[in-house]
Amino acid sequence: MRHLLASRDFREGFVEMLPACVGLVPFGLVCGVGAAAAGADWFAALGMALIIFSGAAQVLAVQLYAANAPVAIIVLTCFVLGLRFLMYSAAMAPYLKPLPRSWQRGLAFLLTDQAFAAAIRRFNAKDDPRGGGLHFLGCGVALWGMWIVTNMAGFFAGSSIPASWSLDFAVPLCFIALVAPLFRTTPSIAAAVVAGVAVVALEALPMKLALVAAGLIGIVAGTLVDMMGERWKAR
Amino acid sequence: MEGALKLWIVIVVVGALNYLSRLSFIAFFASREMPPLLARALKFVPAAMLTALVVPMVLVPPTAEALAGTSPRVPAAIVATVVAFFTHSTLKTLGAGMAALWLAQALAR
Numbered sequence: 424m425r426h427l428l429a430s431r432d433f434r435e436g437f438v439e440m441l442p443a444c445v446g447l448v449p450f451g452l453v454c455g456v457g458a459a460a461a462g463a464d465w466f467a468a469l470g471m472a473l474i475i476f477s478g479a480a481q482v483l484a485v486q487l488y489a490a491n492a493p494v495a496i497i498v499l500t501c502f503v504l505g506l507r508f509l510m511y512s513a514a515m516a517p518y519l520k521p522l523p524r525s526w527q528r529g530l531a532f533l534l535t536d537q538a539f540a541a542a543i544r545r546f547n548a549k550d551d552p553r554g555g556g557l558h559f560l561g562c563g564v565a566l567w568g569m570w571i572v573t574n575m576a577g578f579f580a581g582s583s584i585p586a587s588w589s590l591d592f593a594v595p596l597c598f599i600a601l602v603a604p605l606f607r608t609t610p611s612i613a614a615a616v617v618a619g620v621a622v623v624a625l626e627a628l629p630m631k632l633a634l635v636a637a638g639l640i641g642i643v644a645g646t647l648v649d650m651m652g653e654r655w656k657a658r
Numbered sequence: 659m660e661g662a663l664k665l666w667i668v669i670v671v672v673g674a675l676n677y678l679s680r681l682s683f684i685a686f687f688a689s690r691e692m693p694p695l696l697a698r699a700l701k702f703v704p705a706a707m708l709t710a711l712v713v714p715m716v717l718v719p720p721t722a723e724a725l726a727g728t729s730p731r732v733p734a735a736i737v738a739t740v741v742a743f744f745t746h747s748t749l750k751t752l753g754a755g756m757a758a759l760w761l762a763q764a765l766a767r
Contacts, residue, residue: 442748467665474673479711484668494667501672505679507707513683514700520688527688531681536711540704592731592759593752595715596738600751602708603742614702615709622710623717634710641706646699 432554436541436561443537444569446597449590451570454481455577461489465578472574476567477535478594480504481574483631506635510642511539518543521552530556533563540601609652614645730762 427433451472458468463485471481480501487497511534519527542559549555584590605611618641625633716735738755745751 442752446748446752462661463665464662467662467669470666470669474669475676476673477676480672480676484672488665488668494664494671497668498671498675501668502675502679505672505676507711508676508679509682510700510703510707512680513687513696514703516683516687517692517697519684524688527684528681531684532677534680534684536708540708543704587763589756589759589763592734593756595712595731595735596752596755597748598708598712598715599735599738599755600742600748602705602712603739603751604746605705605708606743611702611705614706618706618710619713622713626714634714637710638703638707641710642699642702645702645706646695649698649702 427557427560430557432551432557433561436545436558436563437565438561439541439558440537440562440565443541443597443600444565446593446600447537447566447569448573448576449593450478450597451573452577452581452584453591453594454478454485455574455579456581457482457485457577458574459578459582461485463488463578465575468574468578469571472571475501476532476570477505478570500631504631504634507536507638508534510635510638511536514543515539518546518552518555522556526556530559530563533559533567535563535566536598537601538562538566610645610649613648614641617641617644730759730766733762734759 454472455468458471458481463471471484475481475484483504484497484501487500512531515530515534519530522530538559541562542555545558546552546555602615606615618637621640622633622637625636627633628636712735716731717729734755737758738751741747741754742751
C-alpha cells in the first residue's frame, strides 16, 4: 500500500479523478435514493455500490426491482446495458497486454466509463504501460471509493435534496467533459454525431439495446471516415 | 421469492456479468494479436459510446419537447460541450453546465 502511495503515476491518476468525483456525487446520490425508494436495506445498497459499481446498471436494477420484474429480466436488461464494457475492454486490451495477468484482472474491475476515458487518454499520451497501469489504478480507486461514499449518503440523506436543483444533470455533464475534447478529428466527430443520432433513432429498441447498437454504428462510421480520409490523402 | 434474497441474487449476478464483460477482451487479447482493422475501429469507442450515453440523458424528459428546443437541458449541454472542448476541465464544464441549466430554467419560468 505504501509502495502504491509512493508511486507518482498512482497519485496522478487519483488526483486527476477528483474533479470527476465531484460530478459523481449526484449520480451516487441518485443511486442511493433509488435503492432506498425500492425498499432495499442499507446493506444491499452498499453491496450494489461495491459489487455492481455501475450507476446506469444500479439505477435500472432498482427501478425494475421496485416494479416487481422477474430476476431474469433484471439481469438480462442490466447485461445488455453493460455490453459497452465489452467495447471498453477491447479498446483497453492492447494497452494492458504488457502488464501481468493479475494486474489485468484487477484493473478490469475498475473499468468504468470515467476511468476508461481517463486511462485511454493517459496511455495514448505516454508510452509507459506500467505507469499507465498505475495511473488507471489511481483513477479507479478514487472513483470506487467516492462511489461507495455517495451511494450511502444518497441512501440515508438523498431525499432531502430539492429536485429543483436538477443535480442529476451533473451526470451527463461529466461525460461531456470526457468526450468533447475528443472532437478534434473528422473521424471522431463523425463517430460521435452518428452515434448520437442513432441512439435517438433507435430509442424504441427494448432493454437498452439502443445504447450499444448506437455505439457500434458510431464506431463503424468513424472507421469508415478514417479510411476514406486516408484514401483521399493517398491520391 | 423473498424480497431481500431476490435483490441479493440480482446484485451478485449483475456484478459478476459486469466484471466478466469488463475483463472479456482484456483477457482474450492478452495472448493474441489484434487484427489491425479492429485496432483501428477501437480508437472510436470513447467518442461513439460516450456520446450515445450522453444524448439520452440530455434529451429526457420527453424527446419531442427537447428537440423542439423547450428543454433547458439542451442549451446547457451545448454550453458545457463548448467549455469542455476548449478547457479540457471537468470542474469548469460542471460549473458552466449547471449555471447554464439554472439560468435556462429561470428564464423558462
